[in-house]
Amino acid sequence: EAQVTQNPRYLITVTGKKLTVTCSQNMNHEYMSWYRQDPGLGLRQIYYSMNVEVTDKGDVPEGYKVSRKEKRNFPLILESPSPNQTSLYFCASLPSGGSYNEQFFGPGTRLTVL
Amino acid sequence: TQLLEQSPQFLSIQEGENLTVYCNSSSVFSSLQWYRQEPGEGPVLLVTVVTGGEVKKLKRLTFQFGDARKDSSLHITAAQPGDTGLYLCAGRGSARQLTFGSGTQLTVLP
Numbered sequence: 001e002a003q004v005t006q007n008p009r010y011l012i013t014v015t016g017k018k019l020t021v022t023c024s025q026n027m028n029h030e031y032m033s034w035y036r037q038d039p040g041l042g043l044r045q046i047y048y049s050m051n052v053e054v055t056d057k058g059d060v061p062e063g064y065k066v067s068r069k070e071k072r073n074f075p076l077i078l079e080s081p082s083p084n085q086t087s088l089y090f091c092a093s094l095p096s097g098g099s100y101n102e103q104f105f106g107p108g109t110r111l112t113v114l
Numbered sequence: 115t116q117l118l119e120q121s122p123q124f125l126s127i128q129e130g131e132n133l134t135v136y137c138n139s140s141s142v143f144s145s146l147q148w149y150r151q152e153p154g155e156g157p158v159l160l161v162t163v164v165t166g167g168e169v170k171k172l173k174r175l176t177f178q179f180g181d182a183r184k185d186s187s188l189h190i191t192a193a194q195p196g197d198t199g200l201y202l203c204a205g206r207g208s209a210r211q212l213t214f215g216s217g218t219q220l221t222v223l224p
Binding site: 033044058103 | 118120123147154155156157158159202204211212213214215216217
């Protein structure tokens with residue numbers, strides 16, 4: 001089954017404790033991205049990656065890092081989480097040159113930073 | 115940064131009523147997508163509109179892209195409780211980035 005998976009689905013942590021949210025897709029997609037969703041703000045893009053070793057900032061990159069060492073994985077790293085990073089996070093992927101109908105979202109990771 | 119304003123933010127209606135959700139921007143988008151999101155899940159694509167003035171129908175849902183490709187609307191006819199969810203519009207500008215609207219939370223009461 002074609003899918004985007006994220007782990008963990010739920011995470012409660014404390015300020016300053018480094019964490020990583022993993023994202024993996026099995027569709028051989030070149031493009032992957034991370035969004036955060038907050039009430040009344042819709043989804044805002046954090047980082048995106050056009051291909052392996054190619055990453056770029058989205059609209060709200062502050063406080064986040066990403067890496068793309070393999071095509072299938074695109075982890076989101078919070079080096080020193082703060083309470084304002086409490087949010088619902090989504091990973092998404094789509095193929096380069098593919099139609100606009102082919103973007104897939106993961107199930108989401110709900111992060112709470114105390 | 116391109117912005118998309120979505121209205122209304124919340125909508126609660128009775129089963130059988132019609133409704134329209136609007137998505138507006140001052141920016142031109144190469145395409146616009148509508149998603150529906152259920153609690154605990156990621157957004158799921160409903161439709162993509164590409165051409166200015168384009169109208170697409172998906173059963174009781176009608177999507178329209180404005181002539182200038184700056185705005186879009188979603189009209190639901192005879193809403194049903196199964197239509198309840200968060201509806202998001204998203205415009206594609208440069209590269210492959212999507213700009214999302216703030217969402218419309220629709221509740222259809224039986």
